[in-house]
Amino acid sequence: MSAPSFSIQLAVADLDATEAFYAGILELAVERALTARGAPEHLTLKRDGGEIIFVEEEAVARAHPLLGERFEEFPKGVGMTIHVSVVDIVGAYEAVMEEELEIFYPLEMKPYGIREFWCFDPDGFLVAVEEQKSKGA
Numbered sequence: 001m002s003a004p005s006f007s008i009q010l011a012v013a014d015l016d017a018t019e020a021f022y023a024g025i026l027e028l029a030v031e032r033a034l035t036a037r038g039a040p041e042h043l044t045l046k047r048d049g050g051e052i053i054f055v056e057e058e059a060v061a062r063a064h065p066l067l068g069e070r071f072e073e074f075p076k077g078v079g080m081t082i083h084v085s086v087v088d089i090v091g092a093y094e095a096v097m098e099e100e101l102e103i104f105y106p107l108e109m110k111p112y113g114i115r116e117f118w119c120f121d122p123d124g125f126l127v128a129v130e131e132q133k134s135k136g137a
Contacts (some may be wrong), residue, residue: 005049010125011057011071017122018054019043025095026086026129052082077125081118089115089131096129 012018015032022045023030030045033053040059045052061068086092093107096119104118104126116130 007051007053009053009055010123011060011067011076012054012123013057014122015041015043015054015056021099021101021121022054025099026084026092026127027088028084028086047084076123077120081126081128082121083128083130085130085132087132089117089129092129093117 019030019032022028022043028045028047030043033042033044035041040055040063042056042059043054045054057068057071061071089107096103096117101122102120104120105116107115107117109115114130114133116128118126118128121127
C-alpha cells in the first residue's frame, strides 16, 4: 500500500466521540491506529489518496505545549470544511438528527444532482456530507 499523498491532523476532545460520529453515524472506514510505545493513540480516516488523523487535544498539548495554549484561544474548524461522501445519506442525516448534532444546512437535492447536508461534528468541525455517486453515474 502506498503512502497517502496528503494528511491532515485534527485535535479532538474525545477519540471515542469522534469515532462514534465518523464510523458510527457516517459509517466511514475510520481505524483506531496501532501506535508505537509512547506515541499518542489516534484515529485515521483514509480516502482517495489522503487521510485525516484525529489525535486527542491532551496528547497534542503534551507533545507541543505552545499549541495546547492556543486550543482555548481559537475556535476549531472556522474556515475549514471536511467533505465526505456516504452510501446511506438519509440514514446518516437521521442519525445526526437523533444525536442532536447541529445541522448547518439540511438534507436537500443540490442543483448538480447530489443530495447533501452540512453539520458540525462533536468538536465543532464543519462536515459537508454528500451522497456517494453510484458506479453507473
